[in-house]
Structures are given as C-alpha cells and as structure tokens.
Amino acid sequence: MNKTSTTEKLILYLFNETGMTDSVLIQKSIDTDLEVETEFDTIKRAFRYVDKALMNPSPKCLSNILEYSARTAPKVNA
Amino acid sequence: MGYTEVSDNELITRFISGDESGLEKLILRHQRKVFTSILLLVKDKELAEDVFQETFIKVINTLRSGNYHEEGKFLPWVVRIGHNLVIDHFRKQKRMPMVRDTEDFSIMDSLKLTDENIEDKLINTQIHQEVRLLIEHLPLDQREVVIMRHYANMSFKDIAETTNVSINTSLGRMRYALINLRKLIKDKQLVLVK
Numbered sequence: 472m473n474k475t476s477t478t479e480k481l482i483l484y485l486f487n488e489t490g491m492t493d494s495v496l497i498q499k500s501i502d503t504d505l506e507v508e509t510e511f512d513t514i515k516r517a518f519r520y521v522d523k524a525l526m527n528p529s530p531k532c533l534s535n536i537l538e539y540s541a542r543t544a545p546k547v548n549a
Numbered sequence: 550m551g552y553t554e555v556s557d558n559e560l561i562t563r564f565i566s567g568d569e570s571g572l573e574k575l576i577l578r579h580q581r582k583v584f585t586s587i588l589l590l591v592k593d594k595e596l597a598e599d600v601f602q603e604t605f606i607k608v609i610n611t612l613r614s615g616n617y618h619e620e621g622k623f624l625p626w627v628v629r630i631g632h633n634l635v636i637d638h639f640r641k642q643k644r645m646p647m648v649r650d651t652e653d654f655s656i657m658d659s660l661k662l663t664d665e666n667i668e669d670k671l672i673n674t675q676i677h678q679e680v681r682l683l684i685e686h687l688p689l690d691q692r693e694v695v696i697m698r699h700y701a702n703m704s705f706k707d708i709a710e711t712t713n714v715s716i717n718t719s720l721g722r723m724r725y726a727l728i729n730l731r732k733l734i735k736d737k738q739l740v741l742v743k
Contacts, residue, residue, distance in 0.1 A: 478727070479720050488704060517730050521699055524681040528584040532598045533576060536605045540572055545613065 481511050485518070557623040565612055576605060579624050582700040587631045589684050589696055591638070600638065604631040628701035629711055632693070683733045691726035694719050 483489045484497045500507045555574070563571030583604065588597040607630050611617050619626040684692060693712060697703040705723075709716045 475724065478724050482720065482723055482727070483705070486698060486704075513731065514727060517727055517734075518699055520680055520730070520734070521684065521695060523677050524589065524684055525581045525585045525700075526588065526677070526681075527581055528598050528601050532602055533580065535602055536576060536609075537569070537573055539602075539606055540609050541569055543609070544567065544569065 477507060478510060478514070481507070481514055485511070485514060558620055561612060561617065561623065565615075572609065575623070579627060582624060583627050583631055586628045586696045586700050587635060589681070589692055590632070590635045590689070592685050596638075600631060600634050603634055607634070625697075625701045625703040625707060628697065628703070632697070632711065679737065683730060683737070686733060687726055687729055691722050691729065694722045695726050698723060 480489070480493070480497055481501075484494060489497060501511050502508070557575060557578075560571040560575045560578075564575070565571075580601075584597060584601050587600045587604070588594065591597050591600060604627060608627055617626075684695065687695065690712070694708055697708045697711065698705065703711070705716050705719050708719045712719065714722075
C-alpha cells in the first residue's frame with residue numbers, strides 16, 4: 472500500500488466504513504507495522520482534537536426554537 | 550436495571566404526537582454538533598445562531614408535515630438541512646464567508662466545564678478557541694467533509710451525494726484536511742489532546 476491509500480483506508484476503518492475482510496487486514500497491519508500504527512494513532516488524535524471545537528448555541532437561541540414550536544403546535548381537540 | 554437512552558425515533562414520535570418535550574430533548578442531544586457544524590462554515594456566531602434556528606424551524610415543520618423519512622439518521626439529516634441553508638445564505642449574499650474577529654465568542658459559556666480548576670478551564674478555553682480557528686482555516690471543501698463525517702456521522706457516500714462529488718474525492722478531501730490540520734497543529738506547536 473502506498474502512503475495515500477494507507478491513510479485513506481485507515482480513515483475508512485476508523486469510521487467503520489470498511490468491509491469485514493478489509494477490517495481484518497487493516498487491523499492486522501496496525502498490529503504488525505509500526506508505521507501504520509503510528510499513522511492510525513495520529514489520525515485518531517487529530518479527530519479527538521476536532522472534538523475540542525464543539526460548542527453550544529446560546530440559551531436564547533434554544534428558547535426561540537421551543538417558543539416557535541409551542542406557538543405553532545397543532546391544536547388538540549378535547 | 551440500567552439506564553436506557555430514549556432513541557431519536559422515539560423522541561420524534563413523541564413530538565409528532567404533541568409532546569413538545571420530545572423536541573427539546575432532541576435539540577439538547579444534538580445541539581453541539583449541529584451548531585458547531587454551522588458555525589465552522591459561516592465563522593460568525595450571530596449568523597450561526599440564526600441559521601441554527603432556521604434549521605430547527607425547518608425540522609419542526611417537516612416532522613409535523615409527515616415528510617420525515619430518515620429513520621435512524623436524524624443527526625445527519627439535520628446537519629444536511631443546516632448545510633443547505635448556509636449554502637443558500639451565501640448564494641444570496643454572493644460571497645464566501647469571511648474570517649471575523651472572534652472576541653465576541655463567549656467560549657466560557659459553551660465549554661463543558663466540570664470539576665476542572667480555573668487554570669484547566671483557561672487552558673481548555675484556549676485549546677477550544679485554537680482548534681476552532683484551525684478548522685476554520687481549512688479550505689471550505691475540506692471543512693465540509695470533516696464536519697459531515699466526524700460531527701454528523703454521515704458516510705463518505707452520503708457526503709459525496711450531498712456535495713456532488715465522488716466518494717474518492719470526499720475521501721481525498723478528508724485526507725488533505727488531516728494533512729493540513731497536522732501541519733497547522735505543528736506550526737502552532739499545539740499539544741495534541743490529553
């Protein structure tokens with residue numbers, strides 16, 4: 472495998488988008504090839520980094536949505 | 550008996566049946582990923598909040614009209630709505646998002662702070678802001694694929710369909726995004742997550 476295809480396969484593997492056979496081969500490669508293991512570890516850490524960017528909207532923003540929903544809710548017949 | 554989280558589908562059914570708390574729970578569950586997905590595209594908190602509200606208004610109307618057919622894929626569906634609204638917005642404006650000053654971001658309000666001390670909070674706040682800026686520095690097509698795959702849990706096939714490219718192209722964009730992120734992290738000498 473060249474570097475590009477290794478990285479792309481590892482990305483697919485990380486996101487559970489590889490088939491059973493490929494998954495077994497990739498995991499074996501991670502377990503036995505230090506370079507592949509390092510690459511996989513780096514990819515995982517980069518995505519953990521991306522999680523650090525997560526943030527919430529303001530409470531006002533949420534209450535606006537809920538108010539809209541309550542205001543436009545279909546009337547239930549008693 | 551262990552605690553079992555109510556599924557998105559169950560919450561949707563409750564909401565459609567008139568239980569408003571179903572919607573509230575759905576929003577609270579997914580707000581961070583949906584909001585960040587929009588924010589990273591528009592790079593402006595006020596605009597991101599407007600698009601976020603518009604997104605959920607569309608969600609509410611679609612659910613009530615009975616036109617929701619994405620069972621099991623609520624989050625990707627909502628992120629896709631937000632993405633399309635962002636594209637519409639910039640199409641109307643006829644410009645791409647600009648990098649804005651970020652001092653107006655109330656990062657402290659947004660962080661999930663638990664038992665950390667003040668120093669940890671400040672470090673986390675700094676990391677949070679730096680990471681967001683790093684992602685914002687990625688080209689739009691790479692940013693999109695990171696957001697859709699990592700936050701929205703969309704498959705590369707779904708991403709390819711949404712962005713009108715091949716699966717290989719979207720996968721290639723993800724690889725370039727990773728290369729660029731690593732480079733930016735190295736340039737800025739950031740320490741990768743503890």
